[in-house]
Amino acid sequence: MNSKYTKRARIFTGTGCNAKCRFCYYYLTGLKDYWSENIIRKEINIAKSAGMKAVDFSGGEPTVHPKFLELVEYARSKGFKVICTLTNGIRMSDEKFVKKIVDAGINDVLFSVHGCNPQEHDFITQIPKSFDKIIKAIYNFKEYDIPFRVNCTVTKINYKNLERHAELYNKLEPIQVNFILFNDFELADKLTELFAIKYSEASTFIKKAIDIMDGVIPYINVRYIPFCFMEGYEKHVCNYPQKIFDPFEWSQRMLIRLPSTGITPFWKYVGYLIYGFVKTHPKPKLCREYLEDICIAMRIRDYVKSDVCRECKFRNICQGLEKSYVKVFGTSELKPVAGEPIRDPLYFRHNFYKGYKYGN
Numbered sequence: 107m108n109s110k111y112t113k114r115a116r117i118f119t120g121t122g123c124n125a126k127c128r129f130c131y132y133y134l135t136g137l138k139d140y141w142s143e144n145i146i147r148k149e150i151n152i153a154k155s156a157g158m159k160a161v162d163f164s165g166g167e168p169t170v171h172p173k174f175l176e177l178v179e180y181a182r183s184k185g186f187k188v189i190c191t192l193t194n195g196i197r198m199s200d201e202k203f204v205k206k207i208v209d210a211g212i213n214d215v216l217f218s219v220h221g222c223n224p225q226e227h228d229f230i231t232q233i234p235k236s237f238d239k240i241i242k243a244i245y246n247f248k249e250y251d252i253p254f255r256v257n258c259t260v261t262k263i264n265y266k267n268l269e270r271h272a273e274l275y276n277k278l279e280p281i282q283v284n285f286i287l288f289n290d291f292e293l294a295d296k297l298t299e300l301f302a303i304k305y306s307e308a309s310t311f312i313k314k315a316i317d318i319m320d321g322v323i324p325y326i327n328v329r330y331i332p333f334c335f336m337e338g339y340e341k342h343v344c345n346y347p348q349k350i351f352d353p354f355e356w357s358q359r360m361l362i363r364l365p366s367t368g369i370t371p372f373w374k375y376v377g378y379l380i381y382g383f384v385k386t387h388p389k390p391k392l393c394r395e396y397l398e399d400i401c402i403a404m405r406i407r408d409y410v411k412s413d414v415c416r417e418c419k420f421r422n423i424c425q426g427l428e429k430s431y432v433k434v435f436g437t438s439e440l441k442p443v444a445g446e447p448i449r450d451p452l453y454f455r456h457n458f459y460k461g462y463k464y465g466n
Contacts (some may be wrong), residue, residue, distance in 0.1 A: 111350055111398050114160040115153035115360040117181070119146060119174070123167040125194045127220070129261055129288060129301045133167060140166075143173040150181050153360060160188035162356065163174035169197040172290040175210045182211030186324065190214035192257070193242030194231065196343070198214040204246040215247055215254045217280075220261075222270040223315055230263055244278055246322035248315065255282040255354065261301040282325040284344075285312055289330045289428050298430040305427075307438045309335040315328060316342060325354070332427065333420035334443050340454040345390055345425045346405055347451035350398045372446035419445035423453065
């Protein structure tokens with residue numbers, strides 16, 4: 107992997123969903139809507155004019171949007187190399203539907219697999235047989251020999267079973283697995299108390315899971331965890347300082363300007379200012395890279411560090427702890443790691459995606 111910035115954009119379809127995941131702030135706050143086809147088309151156009159090469163339809167659950175197939179076809183007509191959808195797999199358990207979306211242009215899927223068995227997964231989604239459906243969906247998609255990926259949100263419910271998750275993923279053979287440490291991003295105040303686990307505790311199970319998948323799953327990421335919890339596994343850490351260089355992650359300058367539900371007016375205002383700057387700057391290709399860094403710097407302001415972090419060799423490439431996490435657990439877990447300060451955010455990841463190209 108070189109130091110090029112990601113060319114992947116999130117295309118938000120709305121908060122509507124056919125699952126009821128217990129940790130989802132859209133579900134818990136009762137949000138359920140769909141963006142209009144015209145607005146989503148405009149977002150696709152903006153992504154194209156901004157130089158993006160890949161788009162990820164995201165929600166909610168994109169596949170339940172009334173115009174999902176038409177929107178996929180439109181993205182294909184704009185020439186994107188990768189057209190992906192995030193999904194809980196419920197609709198994709200229908201073989202005919204999978205054929206339709208592949209024919210429309212979907213050539214990448216990111217499945218949300220939060221449980222390693224029907225009991226765990228169905229409990230989290232609150233949809234009976236949702237585990238059976240997502241496994242069926244994955245095998246339906248595999249029929250087309252198209253690479254797919256897996257997200258797993260790590261919570262109090264499933265973290266002790268991560269080794270079993272790893273065994274399941276090895277059988278499914280995704281090209282990437284993302285362990286996402288639960289983080290409410292301050293959009294739902296009480297969720298951290300309900301679902302977050304101490305990183306010092308979760309990291310033990312995550313490392314064991316990585317050991318099981320190592321050599322089988324090409325790319326394994328752990329997101330939103332400080333480096334000091336992942337010694338020996340640092341290359342797998344993909345937090346905000348790393349994600350703008352990750353080809354599977356979203357461009358932050360594209361994400362920050364989306365007027366999606368839950369984003370404050372301040373962020374909308376800043377986002378549109380940034381977009382206007384990109385359009386009017388005499389050297390837009392150059393300033394776009396700076397804007398990714400600016401957006402990351404703004405996002406990291408929602409994180410805090412302990413005084414001991416000043417002595418840690420990871421202090422320049424680590425974002426620290428999210429504020430709501432600190433409210434619940436404090437900062438006493440943080441332990442400085444001795445050594446020369448590391449300044450390159452890709453110090454452990456320069457060759458992580460070596461050979462990967464969009465559309466491969």
